[in-house]
Amino acid sequence: MFYVPAILIGRLVRTAVRLVRPGGGSALPGLVLSKIAPGLLAKTLSKFPEGLLVVTGSAGKSTTTKMLVAIARAHGKVVFTNPSTANIAQGFFSSIIERSTLGAKISGDVAILEMDEGHAAEITKRIKPRQVTVLNVLDDQLDRFIDPALVRDKLAAVSERATEALVLNADDQNVLLINKKVHNPKTSWFGIENQIIAATEHGLGNAPTYLSELPRPQVDTEIQEHGSAATKARVGAVEVSFDLPNRGIHFALDAAAALESARRYLGSSFDAKLAAVTLAELPPVFARGEVTQVNGVDVEFILVQNPMSFQLNLDNLPKDQEQVMVAIGRDVHDPSWLWTVDMKHMPAVDIVTGFNYAEIALRLAYDEIAIGEIIPDLDVALEKFFSLPAPKSGRRTVIFSADAMRRTRRALGFVDPEAVER
Amino acid sequence: MINLVALFPKHLDLNGDQANLKVAKKRLEWFGYEVKITAIDKGQLIPSDADFIFLGHGSMAAWADLENEIQIIAPQLESFIARGTAFMAVASGYERAIELGLFGGSLEPTERVSKFEVADLQGREVLGYVNASSKAPVIQRQGLSLGTQLHGPVFSKNPALVDEYFAEILAAKGEQVPIAPSSGSKNIQVISEIVGSVWKLERELASE
Numbered sequence: 001m002f003y004v005p006a007i008l009i010g011r012l013v014r015t016a017v018r019l020v021r022p023g024g025g026s027a028l029p030g031l032v033l034s035k036i037a038p039g040l041l042a043k044t045l046s047k048f049p050e051g052l053l054v055v056t057g058s059a060g061k062s063t064t065t066k067m068l069v070a071i072a073r074a075h076g077k078v079v080f081t082n083p084s085t086a087n088i089a090q091g092f093f094s095s096i097i098e099r100s101t102l103g104a105k106i107s108g109d110v111a112i113l114e115m116d117e118g119h120a121a122e123i124t125k126r127i128k129p130r131q132v133t134v135l136n137v138l139d140d141q142l143d144r145f146i147d148p149a150l151v152r153d154k155l156a157a158v159s160e161r162a163t164e165a166l167v168l169n170a171d172d173q174n175v176l177l178i179n180k181k182v183h184n185p186k187t188s189w190f191g192i193e194n195q196i197i198a199a200t201e202h203g204l205g206n207a208p209t210y211l212s213e214l215p216r217p218q219v220d221t222e223i224q225e226h227g228s229a230a231t232k233a234r235v236g237a238v239e240v241s242f243d244l245p246n247r248g249i250h251f252a253l254d255a256a257a258a259l260e261s262a263r264r265y266l267g268s269s270f271d272a273k274l275a276a277v278t279l280a281e282l283p284p285v286f287a288r289g290e291v292t293q294v295n296g297v298d299v300e301f302i303l304v305q306n307p308m309s310f311q312l313n314l315d316n317l318p319k320d321q322e323q324v325m326v327a328i329g330r331d332v333h334d335p336s337w338l339w340t341v342d343m344k345h346m347p348a349v350d351i352v353t354g355f356n357y358a359e360i361a362l363r364l365a366y367d368e369i370a371i372g373e374i375i376p377d378l379d380v381a382l383e384k385f386f387s388l389p390a391p392k393s394g395r396r397t398v399i400f401s402a403d404a405m406r407r408t409r410r411a412l413g414f415v416d417p418e419a420v421e422r
Numbered sequence: 423m424i425n426l427v428a429l430f431p432k433h434l435d436l437n438g439d440q441a442n443l444k445v446a447k448k449r450l451e452w453f454g455y456e457v458k459i460t461a462i463d464k465g466q467l468i469p470s471d472a473d474f475i476f477l478g479h480g481s482m483a484a485w486a487d488l489e490n491e492i493q494i495i496a497p498q499l500e501s502f503i504a505r506g507t508a509f510m511a512v513a514s515g516y517e518r519a520i521e522l523g524l525f526g527g528s529l530e531p532t533e534r535v536s537k538f539e540v541a542d543l544q545g546r547e548v549l550g551y552v553n554a555s556s557k558a559p560v561i562q563r564q565g566l567s568l569g570t571q572l573h574g575p576v577f578s579k580n581p582a583l584v585d586e587y588f589a590e591i592l593a594a595k596g597e598q599v600p601i602a603p604s605s606g607s608k609n610i611q612v613i614s615e616i617v618g619s620v621w622k623l624e625r626e627l628a629s630e
Contacts, residue, residue, distance in 0.1 A: 139436060139481070143536045143553055149482045210433070210487035334536070334551045336574025339438025358619035362578055365613050366441075366448055374616070 003104045006037035010097040030094030042126035043104050044096050048080065050110040052127060053265060054120055056158055057135025057169075058151065059205075059308055060254040061114035063246070064135060067258030067279060068265075069112050074278040075266055080108040092123070110265075118144065121154040124161045132162035133261045135253070137174035139207045140306040143334035148174065148207035156181045165264040169257065171197060172206040176214040190221040190260035192253055200249055201315050202342070205308030221260035226252045233276075235259045240276035245283060248316045250309070255279055291395070294412060295386050299396045303405055305331075307340045313399070314345045321347040321394040325385045326364075327354035327378055329403025335359035343367045350388065353381035354404040378404060382411050424450060424457045424592075427472040429495065429515075431461045433488055434478030437551075439512050441575035443476055449584055452606020455592075464491050468498050472507055474591060475499065479513035479573045496522050508566035508591045513554065513573035520558055525569040527558040538628040539572065548583055549624055550576040566591060579620045581613060 010033035017028055033040065045052050055065045069081045082095050092113070100106045115123060124132075137151050145151050156178045159166050166184040169175045170191035179187060194216075197203055225232040229243045231252055240259075244251050258279070263270045291300050304310035326349050328335070335356050343363070348370040352361045361374050375381035390396070400408060426447060431440045447457045460469055468475060480488070503509050503524060511519040520527050534555035541548050541560035548561055550572025561570040568587065570576060577584045589599045 142437060143551075146534070146536075146553065147482050207481065208483065210483045334437070334553070334574070336437040336439075336551055339441035339575045339578070340435060355623075358616055358623060361616045362613065362620055365609070365616055366445055366578060368448075368609065374619075376619070 030090035033093040051130030058138035063254040065114040071262040131165040133167040190256040238272035242280040322391040327400040327404035328356040330355040331403035433484040434480040437574035439478035445577040477511040477515035
């Protein structure tokens, strides 16, 4: 009963925020709760009978977690998970406010959570995860993390704390270095057949280690064929085929990670065919290639969060793209990384907007990419963009960062991702 | 032909630092010059016709991999600078250059700063992003050597600095310095307007 007042205060703050900003998400309730009852998180997460599964790494956490949760649920598990935008400490506390009883208990067999690489290192100090999945190390959020080697150290610390299973990416040399440091005997591997990676223009975008290449370990789950969506994989000894909901090799990597993570968690009850059917039936994660109708016209929303996702999404953009809006929001603290992206596949841009509109406009202007209009205010930009005549070729496309995505969703009246239960 | 030389660009582009060369090249071309960028990778030396030598910012792993190369290239770099060749170093490249004695300043550790900064360079304001934990001056000039903690594409948002700096480099080379851009005047004007917006926002963020 120790946490009852804290949870009540958290709920009160949430109600107050919703009164001020209907439909809008906020980190404030979670932040308040994390300050007044910091021990609550470990307490709540330790109550799941089958423990805690963590998905971490620089990129692909949301998609992998969503896939893993869906596969676990298809196998009859009751899963508690966090919404994709709540992968840092305040977000977990927000989820507790949403879902727990006043006694700080959330019902379910297992918690499967995506965790930001910085927060994962902190949270797993207090509660040991049963299973950890490490996706990759990219040159990402360097304003916070400074250097990819420091991210690797954090992920190694998280990996060390996995009690039952450690699931690692065989195609990132950084992850092989983590394995060398951790030496967890309960490690298994996922990956993509190397010729598929070699055929892509920019590979998987992992941070270079500049060391002699470590040999690729024997892979337990591997993507063996990957077309635009059609994918074939070997999971353990079983071969499966499925269509992925999103295009691009990074989604194939996420699928491999989810399949291997599910195989390890579910053990003898894991059914690879059921897992493949589940993946094929998954709706796309919002803004990871999802097509939505706005004003009666198909719109594709593309989320770019780091150099790799910007690059891979640009490389996968249809060649006849005609209508594009780019919105870079406040989440991009240091916009320098925009200059590491090769913009040669960026078509002419109709509208540039978002908190960092000037930085992205500058980036495009130095590459002499035509910009139709620069509109600082995102709401005005959205209204103008969605009022344009329907494109004659290609699909109307919005490329945005996470903050611009949240604001766009709110402006268009879509459900706020922080309120979405997956 | 103006030769802009990038030292180990595959290693030293962690924050888009090599974009400084792209920006310099574009602006010089818009002023009517012919420009090339020469990448110097491991095992190569600085070409004798270098007009501007650039040392970017890299990860700890990148610098560890370059350690021998830096030892080899440092004396060569020193003699180019002594002969008056322009040299620019940013972020960890600048810190390495201070260690090599190519700039003044100290690398004493201090609390890490990760923010926008408006720094003073001989009376001119220069805007950029700093993410550093040493006491080195944020920006400094020694002859035609320019060193700064401001990482990434610092040239992109300081076009007046670029134009004046390269005017000095060209004058030292004995080239005629044009007063107005030739073919690229529209680009220069568009960029000038965007830079105004960048400054407005980031000056405010720098003061937070």
